[in-house]
Amino acid sequence: MLDGITGVGGRMPKPGDGSICSYCGAENVFDEHLSLRPMTKKERKMFARKPEYQIMRDVARIGIKQRTAKLN
């Protein structure tokens, strides 16, 4: 089932989806062109209530912590 366009979690992002940078932890939203723009305060609150988003955010934070711990 590898078609070359499969996104993370087996689906492609759609406008309005949240995204967390696994490198710096920046929280972004896909706009109508599927470009990332920074999340507004309101959106961050809204996404923070979604369990799947909380997991995504925690995973990103753990990765960042591990990487920065190695550097120090």
Ligand SMILES: [Zn+2]
């Ligand atoms: Zn980043």
